[in-house]
Amino acid sequence: xxxxxxxxxxxxxxxxxxxxxxxxxxxxxxxxxxxxxxxxxxxxxxxxxxxxxxxxxxxxxxxxxxxxxxxxxxxxxxxxxxxxxxxxxxxxxxxxxxxxxxxxxxxxxxxxxxxxxxxxxxxxxxxxxxxxxxxxxxxxxxxxxxxxxxxxxxxxxxxxxxxxxxxxxxxxxxxxxxxxxxxxxxxxxxxxxxxxxxxxxxxxxxxxxxxxxxxxxxxxxxxxxxxxxxxxxxxxxxxxxxxxxxxxxxxxxxxxxxxxxxxxxxxxxxxxxxxxxxxxxxxxxxxxxxxxxxxxxxxxxxxxxxxxxxxxxxxxxx
Numbered sequence: 001x002x003x004x005x006x007x008x009x010x011x012x013x014x015x016x017x018x019x020x021x022x023x024x025x026x027x028x029x030x031x032x033x034x035x036x037x038x039x040x041x042x043x044x045x046x047x048x049x050x051x052x053x054x055x056x057x058x059x060x061x062x063x064x065x066x067x068x069x070x071x072x073x074x075x076x077x078x079x080x081x082x083x084x085x086x087x088x089x090x091x092x093x094x095x096x097x098x099x100x101x102x103x104x105x106x107x108x109x110x111x112x113x114x115x116x117x118x119x120x121x122x123x124x125x126x127x128x129x130x131x132x133x134x135x136x137x138x139x140x141x142x143x144x145x146x147x148x149x150x151x152x153x154x155x156x157x158x159x160x161x162x163x164x165x166x167x168x169x170x171x172x173x174x175x176x177x178x179x180x181x182x183x184x185x186x187x188x189x190x191x192x193x194x195x196x197x198x199x200x201x202x203x204x205x206x207x208x209x210x211x212x213x214x215x216x217x218x219x220x221x222x223x224x225x226x227x228x229x230x231x232x233x234x235x236x237x238x239x240x241x242x243x244x245x246x247x248x249x250x251x252x253x254x255x256x257x258x259x260x261x262x263x264x265x266x267x268x269x270x271x272x273x274x275x276x277x278x279x280x281x282x283x284x285x286x287x288x289x290x291x292x293x294x295x296x297x298x299x300x301x302x303x304x305x306x307x308x309x310x311x312x313x314x315x316x317x318x
Contacts, residue, residue: 028246029258031239036265045227047218052210055094057228060203062237066196082197088176090202096169103162112166114147119174120256127178143292147263149285181252195240257296
């Protein structure tokens with residue numbers, strides 16, 4: 001584990017030191033912004049009914065490209081760790097996301113995914129031994145409420161399989177984020193190599209499942225080719241390189257709350273591309289979610305009596 005990753009995994013007040021680096025936060029935020037395009041791309045460009053195949057094409061080709069570029073393979077225990085992270089962050093996360101996107105309105109799927117910061121807070125207590133502050137839990141709840149106000153319409157239909165898939169996606173990604181923070185990144189692996197390990201492991205996990213569950217690949221036209229290229233190169237390789245770099249160098253709570261950007265971007269694209277207007281309630285929710293994102297980049301406030309000790313009066317000499 002690199003020194004920066006070790007410091008981030010140790011928790012405590014010092015783990016919030018990197019938050020002053022706005023450029024690092026901005027680069028990490030690029031990933032959920034790109035992920036926000038998944039809903040529109042999935043529904044408008046990709047063939048329906050093949051979520052495993054979509055996840056496979058998003059992960060395995062770019063993972064192999066990353067390995068070919070970096071020529072770096074895991075060593076020792078990192079074979080198992082990379083495989084576990086690849087399954088959690090990619091192999092399970094991708095198909096569950098596509099299933100939720102296909103079976104639920106984009107708003108419902110996005111709101112379920114927005115619960116990830118709350119799941120990360122619970123896992124951080126168990127895995128990283130970081131006790132979540134009530135202030136952070138409150139802003140996590142506020143973020144979910146804000147996203148819900150933005151993206152859930154009055155006629156939103158609920159599908160049991162889609163809800164389970166959406167919650168499973170949030171839990172899988174939250175556990176992947178937490179373990180990535182716990183284990184850090186080995187010194188010999190660049191961010192590109194680290195992302196390549198996980199994309200390849202997740203793709204290999206999906207390879208047999210896609211063909212066993214969905215049979216032959218669907219017919220792919222030009223729109224689908226463009227959609228898969230976008231999701232693979234930009235939403236896969238580039239996004240995950242920046243994402244894993246952010247996880248290992250920023251506090252886990254700071255990274256987790258950035259996921260709220262994804263449904264907000266999806267809502268903006270829905271308004272611009274699909275003509276879905278944002279009313280007053282949606283705008284209020286938008287502001288609430290943005291406030292939660294900003295609050296997630298700040299250290300939790302401390303009580304004055306916790307940081308300032310009251311001097312004990314000295315006894316007068318007798």
